[in-house]
Amino acid sequence: MLLIPAIDLLGGKVVRLEKGDMDKFKVYSENPLDVAKQFEDMGIKRVHIVDLDGAKKGEAVNYTIIENIVRHTSLSVDVGGGIRNMKRCEDYFNLGVDYIVLGTAVVKDVDFTKEALQKYPERVILGLDARDGYIATDGWYEKSSLTAIDVIDSYQTYGVAAIIYTDISRDGMLAGINVKATVDLANRSPFPVIASGGLKGEEDIWELKRYNIFGCIIGKAFYEGKIDLKTILRKI
Template sequence: MILFPAIDLKEGHCVRLIRGDMAQATVFNDDPAAQAAAFENQGFSWLHVVDLDGAFAGKPMNAAAVEGILKATGNPVQLGGGVRDLATVEAWLTRGVRRVIIGTAAVKNPALVREAAKKFPGQIAVGIDARDGFVAVEGWADTSTLHAHDLAKRFEDAGVAAIIFTDIDRDGALGGVNWDATIALANATSIPVIASGGVASLADITKLASPECAGLEGAISGRALYDGRIDPVAALKILADARRERAA
C-alpha cells in the first residue's frame, strides 16, 4: 500500500486546486524540486506529479519543473498532464519518469494506451477522473458520457500498470475519499487502482490500511500533507504496520 504525495504544477509552481478549478490555485511552494526532496526526506517512496497547464494545453507545459523534480529525488515519479501521443510518453520515460499517466487520450484515443502499454510494459497508467461517475477530460473542463467503470474495462487486457481514480468533487476539498466509488471500481477491474481526491486525515489513511481497501495499490494526498492535516511519519507508520500484519 503506497501513499503518493502529490506535486501539481502550475506555471512552474507547486500548487493545489479545489475540485480542479485553476482559478482556485493555492501556491504551496515556489520550488517543486525542493518539495520533491522534502517528500523523499519525510520517508515517501513514490511521487505523483501533474502538469496542470499541460492538461489544459494538451502538451507538456512544465517540463523544466519536472526535470528539476527528477534531479532532486531518487524516488520513482509517476507523471500525468498533457500526454496525448506516444512521442510524449517516450520522451518522459527517457528523461527518467517511471510511470506515465494517460488521461484525456484514454477516452479520445484508446489505441494510444494499448500501444504505449505494449511498448513500455509496467510504465503506463490510466487516469480516470470522474464527476458523478462519468469521466472528465481536457483538464476536467469537459465531462464525457463514458462511465468510469466502462473506461476501466476497456483496458483490462492492455497491460496497464495502474488506474488513478479521482472523484473530482472531492479533489482538494478535504472532504474525505469517495471510498464507495473507489472500492467499487477496484472490484470491477483487475487493474490495480490508486485512490485520489479527498485524502484529508489520518482517518483516511487508517481506512486505506483496512482489509476493505486491500485491493487498492495506494492513495494520493496533496493539500492535507501541505497544510499539516496529515503527519507523514504517522501516516507511513499506519501503512507499514498494515503491511506487516498482512504479511504475518
C-alpha cells in the same frame, strides 16, 4: 498501502486546485524541487506529478521542473498532464520517469493509449477522473458519457500498471476520499486502484488500507498540515 504525495504544477509553482477548477488554486511553494526533496527526506518513495498547464494545453509545459525532480532526487516518479503522443511518452521515460499517467487520451485517443500500453507494459497508469460518476477530460473541463468501468473494460487485455481514480467533486476540498466508489471500482477492476481526491486525514488512509486499496494520492491534507506523513509511514 502505497502513499503517493502529489506535486501539482501550475505556472511553475506547487498548487492545489478546488474541484479541478484552475481558476481556484492556492500556491504552496515557489520551488517544486524543494517540495520533492522534503518528501524524500520523510521517507516517501514515490511522488505523483501533474502538469496542470499541460493538461489544459495538451502538451508538456513544466517539463524542465519535472526533469529537475527526476535528476536531483531518488524518488520514483509518475507524471500526468498533457501526454497525448508517443514522442512525449518516450521523452519522459528517457528522462527517467517510472510511470506515465494518461487521462484525456484514455477516452479521446484509444489507439494512442493502446499503443503506449503495448510499448510500455506495466508502466502506463490510466487516470480516471470522475464528476457525477462520469469521466472528465481536458483538464477536467469536459465530461464524457463513460463511467470508470466502461473505460477499464476497453483495456482489460492490456498491461495497465494501475488506475488512479479521482472524485473531482472532492478534490482539494478536504471532504474525505470517496471510499465506497473507490472500493466498488477496485472490486471490479483487474488492475490495482490508487485512490485520489479529497483525502482529509489519517482516518481515510486507514479506511482504504482496510479494504486493501493499492495506494493513495495525498495532496491538500499534507500541504495544510492535516496529516503527519512521517508518523503514518512508521505505522503503515
